[in-house]
Amino acid sequence: MFGDGDTDSYPYQNAAAILKAALPQCDAAQTEILQQQVLEEFDLTENGADDTADTRPGLIKWLKRSRPVRENIRLLAEAAPDTPAAAALRGLLPAAKPSKPAKAAKAAPPQTPFRDTALKLAVIDELMYRQNTLAPRLNFDRFAADCETRVISRDTDGYAPVPEILDYFTRLDIPPEMLATVEELHIEDGCSPLYAELWPYYDPGCDQMLPITQAAAADLPRLPHLKRITGLENLNPPPALLAELQKSGIRLATQEEYDEEAD
Numbered sequence: 001m002f003g004d005g006d007t008d009s010y011p012y013q014n015a016a017a018i019l020k021a022a023l024p025q026c027d028a029a030q031t032e033i034l035q036q037q038v039l040e041e042f043d044l045t046e047n048g049a050d051d052t053a054d055t056r057p058g059l060i061k062w063l064k065r066s067r068p069v070r071e072n073i074r075l076l077a078e079a080a081p082d083t084p085a086a087a088a089l090r091g092l093l094p095a096a097k098p099s100k101p102a103k104a105a106k107a108a109p110p111q112t113p114f115r116d117t118a119l120k121l122a123v124i125d126e127l128m129y130r131q132n133t134l135a136p137r138l139n140f141d142r143f144a145a146d147c148e149t150r151v152i153s154r155d156t157d158g159y160a161p162v163p164e165i166l167d168y169f170t171r172l173d174i175p176p177e178m179l180a181t182v183e184e185l186h187i188e189d190g191c192s193p194l195y196a197e198l199w200p201y202y203d204p205g206c207d208q209m210l211p212i213t214q215a216a217a218a219d220l221p222r223l224p225h226l227k228r229i230t231g232l233e234n235l236n237p238p239p240a241l242l243a244e245l246q247k248s249g250i251r252l253a254t255q256e257e258y259d260e261e262a263d
Contacts, residue, residue: 016071028081035076035085044088063096066151070096112174116216117166118209118235121194122185123223124169127178129193130186134178138168140197158200161210165198182223187231188255211236217244231255 023031063070070093077089114120127134143165144152152162186192190202190209199207212235220226228251232242245252253261 015068016075019072019075023075023079026079031076031079032081032083032085035079035083035089038073038076039085039088044092060092060095063092112176112179112222114222115218116213117170118212119216119219121169121198121210122187122229123174123179123182124172125192125194126182126185127174131181133181134172134174138165138197140165140200143168143197154200161199169194169198176222179222180224183225184228185226185230186258187229187234189231189234208236209234212238212241214238214241217241220244220248220250226250228253230258 026034063073073089073092073096077086077093079086114123124134128137140154140162147164149164152164187209188195189204190199190207191204195202195209202209212232216237217240227249229245230253232245232252233254237245242252
């Protein structure tokens with residue numbers, strides 16, 4: 001009941017209501033046992049209410065983004081009997097209260113804004129996951145663990161582009177000198193290292209990668225040494241963009257042609 005688990009499941013979504021219905025049926029001794037079990041699960045049995053927030057920052061961050069778990073702890077803390085375990089649980093609640101979203105500061109305009117998201121993703125894939133020059137390298141699990149606004153899990157969010165990760169990539173600034181190192185882009189049908197983090201359960205047989213648009217033509221000057229793009233057909237490019245790429249002297253190779261060359 002207290003783990004993140006499947007955040008779309010009925011038990012998770014209704015965890016607080018289930019516990020609230022169960023508590024009246026528990027006597028004082030059973031409630032005290034429940035309170036103690038929660039502390040043991042969080043490894044807080046030796047911590048008092050006052051120092052919990054200082055000694056368990058990771059737990060506090062998790063509670064902030066997990067409303068069902070937070071509600072369960074509140075119900076247990078308020079239930080009789082008033083024991084040291086209940087006091088420790090109550091000590092978690094003030095620090096775990098979700099903070100109001102801060103007013104976003106006006107970000108400085110990026111040095112190299114991209115007009116087309118799909119092209120930018122291909123560039124990030126090349127620099128961050130293939131050349132390993134664009135840091136930090138985004139990892140789904142670390143990103144999810146650091147997210148304070150909501151619970152992100154593979155099982156719940158992995159079947160579509162994760163909005164927060166897509167937003168991160170969209171806002172990511174790439175220095176012009178780094179863009180100048182891009183000579184080739186590989187666009188694999190959802191199997192790229194970047195897509196493994198953006199869209200973990202992408203299905204090449206059913207899903208469609210984010211399409212590239214004609215706006216990508218305006219981004220080409222940001223890639224002065226780009227010579228070849230492999231697998232562009234996976235992004236459903238418009239004919240006018242293909243013509244612009246050929247005009248710019250950029251060679252287009254299909255994924256099949258690339259695989260044959262590799263063999």
